[in-house]
Amino acid sequence: xxxxxxxxxxxxxxxxxxxxxxxxxxxxxxxxxxxxxxxxxxxxxxxxxxxxxxxxxxxxxxxxxxxxxxxxxxxxxxxxxxxxxxxxxxxxxxxxxxxxxxxxxxxxxxxxxxxxxxxxxxxxxxxxxxxxxxxxxxxxxxxxxxxxxxxxxxxxxxxxxxxxxxxxxxxxxxxxxxxxxxxxxxxxxxxxxxxxxxxxxxxxxx
Numbered sequence: 436x437x438x439x440x441x442x443x444x445x446x447x448x449x450x451x452x453x454x455x456x457x458x459x460x461x462x463x464x465x466x467x468x469x470x471x472x473x474x475x476x477x478x479x480x481x482x483x484x485x486x487x488x489x490x491x492x493x494x495x496x497x498x499x500x501x502x503x504x505x506x507x508x509x510x511x512x513x514x515x516x517x518x519x520x521x522x523x524x525x526x527x528x529x530x531x532x533x534x535x536x537x538x539x540x541x542x543x544x545x546x547x548x549x550x551x552x553x554x555x556x557x558x559x560x561x562x563x564x565x566x567x568x569x570x571x572x573x574x575x576x577x578x579x580x581x582x583x584x585x586x587x588x589x590x591x592x593x594x595x596x597x598x599x600x601x602x603x604x605x606x607x608x609x610x611x612x613x614x615x616x617x618x619x620x621x622x623x624x625x626x627x628x629x630x631x632x633x634x635x636x637x638x639x640x641x
Contacts, residue, residue: 440639465597479538563588564600575609
């Protein structure tokens with residue numbers, strides 16, 4: 436499996452010829468959208484009422500889904516949803532690994548969602564740049580509670596991003612993560628996870 440980041444919450448999860456895209460880049464962000472055809476698109480925030488006309492490969496909310504090699508569970512976040520939009524977290528099972536996308540969360544998930552994440556998540560994608568998303572200190576505390584094998588931060592300050600955001604300094608300090616060079620991509624296999632004894636933070640660059 437190869438994981439690539441395009442900024443904000445936009446990731447490409449590649450398994451052979453099968454590709455998953457999460458939270459496609461908004462043109463207003465100032466960042467460049469990726470150019471590839473995804474088999475599945477996960478969106479962690481969506482307008483409410485939901486859009487009735489959507490692409491067949493788009494997943495826009497809670498439920499169980501199967502797309503060939505991938506099993507996907509959409510976990511509702513009712514405390515964060517409003518009359519205007521719905522927020523959803525996802526667990527993606529691919530290559531025998533479970534990846535959890537917390538998307539646009541701004542607070543700790545509800546107990547039922549936390550239970551799922553703690554029991555199942557091998558790799559977690561979580562905002563690392565603070566407000567308007569989850570505060571960095573709370574994000575670090577959440578990671579320590581869940582104890583995933585790998586954490587990949589998203590939604591933090593990078594060149595070209597128009598909105599205000601913090602860098603990862605506070606996030607890294609709170610989680611006791613020393614300096615490390617950002618990687619172009621992460622290549623990971625199930626057997627790699629079995630060898631990890633404590634949570635690793637992997638920082639990707641655009």
